[in-house]
Amino acid sequence: MALLFARTKGDGAAPGMCQYPCCFSQQASRMVPAAGSAAPEQEPLLEDAVGTRYSRQKPRDRWHGAYLIFFLLGIGSLLPWNFFITAKHYWRYKLQNCSDEPGPVGQVASDLRDYFESYISIASTVPSVLCLIGNFLLVNKVAARVRILSSLFVMLAVFLVITVLVKVDTSTWTTPFFALTVGCVAVVSSASTVFSSSIFGLSSYFPMRNLQALLSGQAMGGTVSAMASVIDLAAAADVTDSALAYFLTADIFIVLCIMVYLLLPRLEYSRYYLSSQKESPSLVTVPPDSSVEDEAEAGGTVNSSLLPRSAGIPPLRPILHKTALLGFCLFYVFFISITIFPSLSSNIESVSKSSGSPWSTRYFTPLTCFLLYNFADWCGRQVTAWIQVPGPKSKLLPVLVLLRTIFLPLFILSNYQPRAHIRTVVFNRDIYPVLFTALLGLSNGYLGTLVMVYGPKIVPKELAEAAGVVMSFYLVLGLALGSACAVFVVHLV
Numbered sequence: 270m271a272l273l274f275a276r277t278k279g280d281g282a283a284p285g286m287c288q289y290p291c292c293f294s295q296q297a298s299r300m301v302p303a304a305g306s307a308a309p310e311q312e313p314l315l316e317d318a319v320g321t322r323y324s325r326q327k328p329r330d331r332w333h334g335a336y337l338i339f340f341l342l343g344i345g346s347l348l349p350w351n352f353f354i355t356a357k358h359y360w361r362y363k364l365q366n367c368s369d370e371p372g373p374v375g376q377v378a379s380d381l382r383d384y385f386e387s388y389i390s391i392a393s394t395v396p397s398v399l400c401l402i403g404n405f406l407l408v409n410k411v412a413a414r415v416r417i418l419s420s421l422f423v424m425l426a427v428f429l430v431i432t433v434l435v436k437v438d439t440s441t442w443t444t445p446f447f448a449l450t451v452g453c454v455a456v457v458s459s460a461s462t463v464f465s466s467s468i469f470g471l472s473s474y475f476p477m478r479n480l481q482a483l484l485s486g487q488a489m490g491g492t493v494s495a496m497a498s499v500i501d502l503a504a505a506a507d508v509t510d511s512a513l514a515y516f517l518t519a520d521i522f523i524v525l526c527i528m529v530y531l532l533l534p535r536l537e538y539s540r541y542y543l544s545s546q547k548e549s550p551s552l553v554t555v556p557p558d559s560s561v562e563d564e565a566e567a568g569g570t571v572n573s574s575l576l577p578r579s580a581g582i583p584p585l586r587p588i589l590h591k592t593a594l595l596g597f598c599l600f601y602v603f604f605i606s607i608t609i610f611p612s613l614s615s616n617i618e619s620v621s622k623s624s625g626s627p628w629s630t631r632y633f634t635p636l637t638c639f640l641l642y643n644f645a646d647w648c649g650r651q652v653t654a655w656i657q658v659p660g661p662k663s664k665l666l667p668v669l670v671l672l673r674t675i676f677l678p679l680f681i682l683s684n685y686q687p688r689a690h691i692r693t694v695v696f697n698r699d700i701y702p703v704l705f706t707a708l709l710g711l712s713n714g715y716l717g718t719l720v721m722v723y724g725p726k727i728v729p730k731e732l733a734e735a736a737g738v739v740m741s742f743y744l745v746l747g748l749a750l751g752s753a754c755a756v757f758v759v760h761l762v
Contacts, residue, residue, distance in 0.1 A: 338530070343489070352497075364381050396455045589739070619699050637706060649711040
C-alpha cells in the first residue's frame with residue numbers, strides 16, 4: 270500500500286516516484302525518517318516523537334494480520350448503514366402491507382414507501398453529527414477499547430431486533446414499524462459513527478498501509494452488502510426468506526468484527542505501535558496562544574514536551590485553521606454523494622421495465638445502483654494507492670470537488686420514478702444511469718479518500734488523531750445536510 274511520504278536519499282530527491290506527489294520535496298525531507306531507518310512499509314502516518322520506541326526492532330506484520338483486521342473493521346464501520354439502504358426490496362415489501370405488489374394504500378403509506386431512502390438518510394446522519402461531537406469531547410476521557418466494543422455491541426443488538434422483525438407480520442401496523450425502523454437506524458448509525466471515528470483515530474498509530482486498509486474496507490462494506498443482497502434475492506423465492514438471510518449475514522459480520530478487534534492487540538506488530546498510546550498521549554491540549562499553527566505551517570514537527578499532557582479537550586483552533594479547505598472539500602464530496610445516492614439513484618428504473626424481464630424488474634436497481642456504486646467507490650479508493658493528485662494545497666482539488674455538482678441534474682433527468690413535477694426524461698437509455706453511477710462512485714472514492722488522508726498529515730503529529738476526528742465531523746456533516754437536501758430534491762422531481 271501507498272505511503273504518505275516518499276523516502277529520500279542524499280540531497281532529498283526521492284529515488285522513485287513519490288507515492289503522494291502532493292508532498293513537495295521540502296515537506297518530504299522534513300517529515301520522513303532519516304535514511305537507514307526501518308522499511309518504508311513500516312513507516313507510521315506521521316513521524317514519531319518517541320525515540321525509545323524506535324530503538325527496538327520493528328516487528329513484521331505476519332501474514333498481513335493487522336492489515337486484514339483493519340480491512341475487516343473498515344467493512345464493519347459502514348456495513349450497518351449499507352445493509353439498511355441496500356435492502357430496498359424488503360423495505361418496500363414491508364411498507365406495502367407485506368405485499369409484493371402495491372395495493373390501494375393511503376397517501377401516508379405511499380409516502381413512506383416512495384421516499385424511504387430519504388428518511389433513512391436523515392435518521393442515519395443527523396444523530397451521527399451529535400455523536401461525533403460527543404466522541405471528540407470524550408476521546409481523551411474514555412478509552413478507545415471501551416468506545417469501540419460498546420458501539421459494536423449496540424450495533425449487534427439493534428440488528429438482532431431487525432432480524433427478528435423480518436418474520437413478524439407488520440401489515441396492520443405499517444407506520445409504527447416504519448417509526449421503529451427509523452429509530453433503529455438512528456441508534457445503529459450513532460454507534461457506527463463512534464466506532465468509525467475511534468477506529469480511524471486508532472489507525473493513526475499504525476503505518477500508512479493500515480489506514481489505507483481501513484478506508485478500502487469502508488468502501489468494500491457497501492460492495493459486500495450489495496453482493497449479499499443480490500445473492501439472497503436470487504437464491505430465495507420469498508422476500509422474507511431473502512431478508513432473513515441478508516440480515517443474519519450482517520449479524521455474523523458484526524460478531525466477526527468484535528472477534529478480530531479483540532485479536533488486534535494480541536499481535537506483536539500491533540503491540541509495538543499501540544505502545545505509543547502509553548508513552549505519549551495522541552490527543553493533547555494546547556494553550557490558546559500556542560505556536561502550533563506556526564510550526565505546522567512551516568512543515569516542522571512540534572516537540573511533545575512543549576504540549577502539556579492533559580485529558581482535556583483537544584485544541585480546535587489550529588486544527589480548523591489547517592484543515593479548513595480540506596474540510597470543505599470532504600464536506601461537499603459527501604454532500605453531493607448522499608443527495609444522489611441512494612435517494613435519487615435507487616429510484617431510477619429501467620426504461621424497459623414494461624417488458625417484465627428479471628433484469629429490468631428484479632435486478633436493475635440492486636446491480637446498477639447499489640453494487641455498481643459501491644464497487645466504483647472501492648475502486649476509486651484503491652486508485653489513491655498509486656495516484657495522489659491534486660495535492661492538499663492545490664487549487665485544482667476544490668475545483669474537481671465542485672464539478673461533481675453536475676451529477677445532480679444528470680440523475681434527475683434520467684428515468685427517475687415516480688415523477689411529479691419534472692416530466693422530461695432526457696437520458697432515456699439504461700446505459701446513462703449506469704455510467705453516471707460509476708462516475709459518481711469513482712469520484713467519491715478517489716476525492717474523498719485523498720482529502721481524508723491529507724487531513725491528519727498537515728497538522729502536527731500530536732494533533733493527528735484529533736484532526737482525524739475533525740475530518741470525520743466534516744464528512745458526517747456533509748452526509749447530514751446532504752440527506753436533508755435529498756428529501757427536498759426527490760419531492761421536487
